[in-house]
Amino acid sequence: MEPLLYISNLEKHIMDDFHLGPINLHLEPGTITALIGNNGSGKSTLLKTIMNLVKPDHGNIKIDNKFVHGENESWKPLVAYQPQTIIGWNAFTGEILKRLIAPLYPNWDERLFQKMIELFDVPLHKKFSKLSQGVQQKLNLALTVPRNAPLLILDEPTSFMDIPSKKLLIDLLVDWMEPGNRSILIASHQIDDIKKLSDYLFVLHNGKMLGHFEKEELTSTYARFWLNDSLSDTSIPGEVSREDRMIISDNPAETEAFLEAMSIKWSNRSSLELDDIITILLNNKKKMGGIQHGSHVNSGRP
Amino acid sequence: MNNWRKAFEITKLELHQSIYNILLAYLVTGLFIAMFVTQMPTYLDEGTALYDLLFLLVFGSSPLFPKLKSFETQHIAHQFIASPIVVMQNHLAIPHDTIVKSRLIIHGCYTFPAHLLGLIILYFFTPLVDMLSVGSFIAFSTIWLSLSIFIGYLVPRLSIGVRGFWVSNSGISIILLVCCMLLFLLIAMVHSFSSHGIVYWSIVFAKDLPILATCISIIIAILGYVLWITKMKKVLRKLNYS
Numbered sequence: 001m002e003p004l005l006y007i008s009n010l011e012k013h014i015m016d017d018f019h020l021g022p023i024n025l026h027l028e029p030g031t032i033t034a035l036i037g038n039n040g041s042g043k044s045t046l047l048k049t050i051m052n053l054v055k056p057d058h059g060n061i062k063i064d065n066k067f068v069h070g071e072n073e074s075w076k077p078l079v080a081y082q083p084q085t086i087i088g089w090n091a092f093t094g095e096i097l098k099r100l101i102a103p104l105y106p107n108w109d110e111r112l113f114q115k116m117i118e119l120f121d122v123p124l125h126k127k128f129s130k131l132s133q134g135v136q137q138k139l140n141l142a143l144t145v146p147r148n149a150p151l152l153i154l155d156e157p158t159s160f161m162d163i164p165s166k167k168l169l170i171d172l173l174v175d176w177m178e179p180g181n182r183s184i185l186i187a188s189h190q191i192d193d194i195k196k197l198s199d200y201l202f203v204l205h206n207g208k209m210l211g212h213f214e215k216e217e218l219t220s221t222y223a224r225f226w227l228n229d230s231l232s233d234t235s236i237p238g239e240v241s242r243e244d245r246m247i248i249s250d251n252p253a254e255t256e257a258f259l260e261a262m263s264i265k266w267s268n269r270s271s272l273e274l275d276d277i278i279t280i281l282l283n284n285k286k287k288m289g290g291i292q293h294g295s296h297v298n299s300g301r302p
Numbered sequence: 303m304n305n306w307r308k309a310f311e312i313t314k315l316e317l318h319q320s321i322y323n324i325l326l327a328y329l330v331t332g333l334f335i336a337m338f339v340t341q342m343p344t345y346l347d348e349g350t351a352l353y354d355l356l357f358l359l360v361f362g363s364s365p366l367f368p369k370l371k372s373f374e375t376q377h378i379a380h381q382f383i384a385s386p387i388v389v390m391q392n393h394l395a396i397p398h399d400t401i402v403k404s405r406l407i408i409h410g411c412y413t414f415p416a417h418l419l420g421l422i423i424l425y426f427f428t429p430l431v432d433m434l435s436v437g438s439f440i441a442f443s444t445i446w447l448s449l450s451i452f453i454g455y456l457v458p459r460l461s462i463g464v465r466g467f468w469v470s471n472s473g474i475s476i477i478l479l480v481c482c483m484l485l486f487l488l489i490a491m492v493h494s495f496s497s498h499g500i501v502y503w504s505i506v507f508a509k510d511l512p513i514l515a516t517c518i519s520i521i522i523a524i525l526g527y528v529l530w531i532t533k534m535k536k537v538l539r540k541l542n543y544s
Contacts, residue, residue: 012544045544053392053543076395088390091319091372100315104395129372149395 002065004151004183005050010047010059020045020207022059029150030180032173033212034194035187037204038282043187044084045156046204049082050185063151077105080147083287084155086128094124094139101282112176116142119168119250133160142149142167145176152176154186158193170196191275203281210281215274222272222280223252228265240280248272248280309403312396316373316387317405318409323369324412331416334360335423342428346502354489354499361417361446362453373408375461379544381470384463389543398538402531405458417450418443434509441515442508448519452526462534463541 003026011021020042027033035043048054050061052068061068066075089097094117099204102108117124120138128136137160145152158166170193173184185202188194194201201218203210227245237258238251249255259266272280308335317324325413334356368374375385391401419441425431467473492500508515 014542048544051393055540055542073397079395081393083393087378088372088386088388090386091370092315096315096319100312101394103311254471 001028003062005185006060006062006065007050008045008060010049010056012045012054012056014045014054018042018207020049021056021209023209025209025212027151027183027185029183030177030182030247031188031199032177032197033200033202034215035185035202035204036189036278037210038206040206042206043204043208044155045271046130047081047153047185047187048083050153051079072152078149079151079153080105080144080149081153082144082155082158086136086140089136089140090129091127091128094122094143097128097139097143098124101143101147105147105149105210109146109148112148112301113142113146113230116145116172119172120165134165134211135295137161138165145172150182152182152184154184154188156187156189158188158190166190166192173197191278194278195274201278203278205282218277219271219274221252222250222277223255224248224261224264224270224272225252225255226268228267229258231264234262240284244256248276250280284302291296305397305399306403308396308400309407312391312400313404313407316408320370320373320408320411327370327412328416331360331420335420338420338424339427342424344431345499346429349498349502351489351493351494351499354492354501355485357446357501358449358485358489360420361450363457369412375457377469380462381467381473382463382465383469384543385459385461388461389462392538392543398535401538402458402462402534405461405534406455406531409455409458411453413450414447417447421446428490430505433505435512438508438512439511441519444507444516444519444523445504445508448523448526451523451530455526455530459534459537462537463543464537465541 005025005027007023007025009021010023011019013019023046025033035046037043039197045054049056050063050068050194052061055069060269063075064078066072066078068075092100092203098113102110102113116122116138120135120142122135122139122142123131128139131139137157141154144154158169161169174197176182177184184197186193186197198215201211201213201215203213222240225247227247230245231242231247236247236249236255238249239247240250241248256269338353338357338360341350341353342521344350373385373387375383378384378386378389385405388401388405391404421439425439425442430439430442468477489500492498492503496503506513
């Protein structure tokens with residue numbers, strides 16, 4: 001299947017102290033990918049580069065097989081982008097913004113827009129600048145998702161939203177993905193968003209790509225062992241972290257085999273939560289061999 | 303043509319929000335024009351340099367009159383200025399050509415009607431009506447309207463975005479200082495070498511060589527239009543909006 005988004009060897013040097021890339025990423029239709037990383041890891045820069053708002057030094061980006069950084073701008077209606085910082089909307093009301101944005105996207109879904117406005121209780125007659133940050137974010141989403149572009153890019157979409165609204169949004173996005181020919185790339189620090197929505201994780205650390213992981217596969221890769229006795233300085237295969245008698249492994253089978261071979265007893269073995277795994281990945285900056293795609297997930301979301 | 307229509311569609315909403323600011327710009331231009339009308343006889347006799355300076359400012363940079371905060375070119379990030387509306391349009395499915403044309407439409411709405419009306423008033427309410435035939439007046443108007451394009455399009459160009467030291471507060475101060483000095487120098491030189499000012503010589507040029515004046519002005523206007531539009535599209539392709 002042709003990737004909806006194709007990024008190859010992308011690099012961007014910003015100022016004197018930040019280098020993004022090289023980045024390689026393919027997103028296929030029917031998938032949701034969470035873009036995660038530490039603060040300042042380059043998530044927003046990567047999204048802006050995809051939108052041709054930041055120009056790369058090296059590499060290519062294609063959306064639906066159309067080069068983004070070229071003369072041809074026919075890719076633009078194929079992407080709906082929700083920026084983290086909203087600029088230029090202050091003078092307009094929600095109603096006027098809709099009149100501006102809707103005609104630009106041939107698949108605009110007016111019914112979905114009205115549904116989101118109603119669910120999020122957004123006043124359309126108030127100027128954008130007069131809305132609270134949370135309501136601004138809701139209006140921004142209500143003006144982004146109904147564009148029905150094949151690729152939806154969301155940059156921290158829920159950072160100011162209340163808990164019920166976050167849940168509503170997740171349900172809406174799950175429904176929105178149903179046709180199976182769409183894809184979402186979402187930058188987020190919200191672990192619930194990542195857990196409930198994403199099929200894949202794309203992890204960045206200080207501009208460097210740590211890996212592109214299939215979520216379920218990544219979760220099953222890690223295990224925690226509680227040992228009966230404290231260990232000496234013995235090096236254990238797969239070990240990525242150790243605290244007293246507890247060790248975390250990214251290769252449980254190998255670890256288990258080693259423990260058995262060395263007659264080291266353990267009282268319990270458990271899997272790790274996704275947030276623990278992300279913490280380990282970011283703290284250890286552990287390179288996990290690049291892209292680790294499992295089977296693509298087109299269904300089975302919460 | 304299709305992009306002009308699209309540009310007008312996306313600019314309509316901005317125009318609607320900017321109506322009071324546009325009227326304010328007309329009012330300010332009108333006040334300057336009233337001053338030009340009353341001072342024209344004195345200027346033609348004595349050739350005051352201040353008259354030239356204000357004339358150049360009104361026809362060259364009057365669109366710098368305050369716009370609505372959300373549309374005004376401003377600092378978006380460190381050493382980066384742009385109009386917020388351009389940043390917004392860049393986030394949407396709007397081709398670069400349409401964004402550029404949208405800026406020109408807005409610029410035209412702020413300037414063209416006031417400039418044209420101002421020149422007509424200037425003609426009928428000053429000694430110009432006796433000095434210039436209708437043809438020469440058209441040549442005179444073309445000179446100043448072409449200046450409004452050649453220099454004035456700097457304003458939509460800036461709204462597209464500029465990055466670097468020269469748009470930091472220090473950089474802008476240096477540029478303004480240098481521009482003012484050069485402008486004063488130019489006006490002073492014209493006055494000292496010819497005993498008359500720039501506006502006077504534009505009247506003489508339009509009166510004596512109306513066809514040549516019109517042709518040169520049209521060429522300058524077209525040249526300015528093509529250069530600025532090319533520059534704006536290039537900036538949209540190259541600039542980092544972050």
